[in-house]
Amino acid sequence: MKSVTRSLRILEAVAQHQPVTVGELTKIFELPKSTVQRTLVTLSEAGWLRASRKDTTRWEIGARVLAVRPAALQGSSLFAAAREPMVRLRDAVNETIHLSVPDALHCMVVVDRVDCDHTVRTFHAIGDTSPLHATAVGRAVLAHLPKQDVEELITRGLERYSDTTPADADGLRAELDRIRADGYAVNLNQYRPGVCALAAPVLDEGGAPLAAVAVSMPDSRYDADRVPEWGRLVAATAAEITGRRQGA
Structure with a gap:
């Protein structure tokens, strides 16, 4: 002892x-x-x-400390601002919604989750970590970080988790440009096999990313025709969380 x-x-x-x-x-x-x-x-x-x-x-x-923070996080402005919009987003799409925060450039950490009622659904345990470049939540954050942070991440090397992981520098940079233009990121089996997601960033007063909120689903329910609709919903949810946290 x-x-x-x-x-x-x-x-x-x-x-x-x-x-x-x-x-x-x-x-x-x-x-x-x-x-x-x-x-x-x-x-x-x-x-x-x-x-x-x-x-x-x-x-x-390190990141693991965030795994034991949910109870404390409930008193924070981020958790308080995010919970109700996440529930409404879940009700709108009936898919799993999760909130993740960055641990510097090391990883994203899941800090809250709202489950859907499908028997088959994605699952993200509180405290789960994932790489920034290979996930929707991570790229939503990366797209709003300073260029030097993105280049530092690229210099470290971009690990490939599947055939579709954006593991080359130019491809990742182009994807981040698209995310900034569209307002949301898309993950098609790029990290976990069979898992797709759309995510948008929650920003602080200066425009820096504090977190990302995501809609996550099995790829069997992913529908490319619905991506614009889902993207608008997740971006609107992230914007609402940003505004609620800032007292707008």
Whole structure:
């Protein structure tokens, strides 16, 4: 139990002081550097911590923390603004609706979901993560990030998850241009086999993406003729969440 307690205390310290170095944590806890480093690596492998993008010698909170945030998130402006519009969108299309937030450029994290009543439906567990370039929610966010962030993601490499994953730089850039023009992103089996989705971004006061809301469905119910209709609905829902959060 001592190791569990130590891990939790180090996790709390990173949350309080992030981005923080091993040396700084060693001083805080008066522990051997090797012990702190081993704990950090373990927490990182589990997704609770990650190295800072700006300085890889420093540590900060990772995506997995968001998996235990739903109860706390319910009091936040984002969750409060999103819930009712998500329910209305579900009622309009009778498909699964989910809300995801970006963990920097590392991944998207599902933080809320409204299920449809189809026996066969898509399922996204709270805390599930997915790559930005291969998903509708991720590309909806990418389309509204600064160009240098997009180029950084491309430089890291675009992993291919299916034959349709946008895994080349020019193709991804062109897709992001289309998303900005249309107002929504489309995913046709590009990440999970048999899963299609449409998503639009929730923006902050300065136009930066805070989250993305998506309609998700099995590809057996995907209908290309309905994409403009679904796209308008999901974009309108994202715009409503943006406005509600900003008090419009």
